[in-house]
Amino acid sequence: RLVVEFARGNQPLSPYYDTWxxxxxxxxxxxxxxxxxxxxxxxxxxxxxxPYMAHTPQTITDxxxxxxxxxxxxxxxxxxxRDDAYQGLTAIGVPLMHPTDAxxxxxxxxxxxxxxVSAQAETEIADKLKSAxxxxxxxxxxxxxxxxxxxxxxxxxxxxxxxxx
Numbered sequence: 001r002l003v004v005e006f007a008r009g010n011q012p013l014s015p016y017y018d019t020w021x022x023x024x025x026x027x028x029x030x031x032x033x034x035x036x037x038x039x040x041x042x043x044x045x046x047x048x049x050x051p052y053m054a055h056t057p058q059t060i061t062d063x064x065x066x067x068x069x070x071x072x073x074x075x076x077x078x079x080x081x082r083d084d085a086y087q088g089l090t091a092i093g094v095p096l097m098h099p100t101d102a103x104x105x106x107x108x109x110x111x112x113x114x115x116x117v118s119a120q121a122e123t124e125i126a127d128k129l130k131s132a133x134x135x136x137x138x139x140x141x142x143x144x145x146x147x148x149x150x151x152x153x154x155x156x157x158x159x160x161x162x163x164x165x
Contacts, residue, residue, distance in 0.1 A: 026052050026066055027059045027084035029091030029109045035066075036073040037095070037104055043067075058083040078126035083114055090114040092122055094129040096137055108133050 025031030026047060035043050050063035060066045073079045081091045091111045095104035108129050117125065 023085045024053065024055050024059070026061075027055050027081055029079045029081045029093035029111070030107050032070060032073050032079035032081060033093050033095050033104060033107045036070040036079065037102070040067065043070075055085050056083050056087045059085070076126075077130060080122050080126075082119070082122075088114050090117050092117070092125050092129065094126060094133050096133050105137075108136070 023031065025035055035046070038046070044063075047063075047066075050066075051061040052059070052063070052066070054061050060069055078092060078094045081093075083089065085091075089111060090113070091109050093107045093109035096106045096108065097103075098105050110125060110129060
């Protein structure tokens with residue numbers, strides 16, 4: 001997972017210090033989005049057979065439970081990682097969906113202290129991120145170029161998971 005851009009908010013917290021994300025895929029917002037659109041066999045190739053490593057008490061370690069959780073992520077169109085990878089940190093993310101394919105081009109993720117984001121606010125935040133992703137996909141020149149590049153089949157073998165946080 002590659003970070004293309006990040007914007008800092010009013011809080012000094014920033015989990016992105018490098019261009020490559022090293023947080024656990026099964027415990028992060030961007031990782032859950034990537035995994036949700038992969039087949040079971042592709043997930044197993046990336047994660048192994050399980051049980052998965054617990055990074056906090058909230059990390060899903062059972063492959064079957066993770067599969068059910070990822071099905072829900074895909075249905076609702078957003079992922080929440082509340083204290084999954086890091087205690088006290090919540091990430092909410094939405095996929096940047098390809099207009100003619102069912103595969104994401106990347107994702108938008110917002111990260112905050114868990115104490116700053118109530119569980120009730122997660123859906124509202126996800127809805128705002130979904131609106132931002134549609135705007136970004138339809139207006140940003142870089143996204144227009146990426147859509148064209150991927151439509152031509154150059155990148156269709158393995159869709160990138162770009163976290164823009």
